[in-house]
Amino acid sequence: MARAFTPKVITANALIEGDVIYLTADDQWSRDLSQAELITDEAHAQLRLLDAESQVAEVVGVYLADAKPGENGPEPTHFREDFRRTGPSNYAHGKQEAEANV
Template structure:
């Protein structure tokens, strides 16, 4: 029995800056998961991944990531994707640059 297809987004790393990026429906890239194209068909997902892999001069490591659609945009279903979308885990650069610093002991 075939499993249901889990919705996906195409994600990669920006070749020059290293940031996590997501493929949008208009073939552009965004650093915001909320702007990513949510793919609900397996064949379409494979085609979109091929599209991304052809852009080796712009992106590296493209792959399909499982997501859960929500009212506020796609949400990661795996810890790794949740961690990646938040940006670097060290301060003060990347997506976390504007976050308040927590005191260290």
């Protein structure tokens, strides 16, 4: 028996900056997971992934990540993705720096 499809988001790293980014429903890249398109259909996920992988001038390391609906948009279901969205862990800069100064 086939397993049920788990909702996904498409994530990658920005080619120049290296930031974690997410594909939105309007084909833009966002650094905010809550703006990502939550994909609930496996065939649609594969098509969106192929399109994202073709954007080699903008992104690297494109893949599908498990996610779930949240109050403010998609939320990660795995600690790896939760960790990735907070930014680098070796010192405070980028997303971690911005949150510390809020």
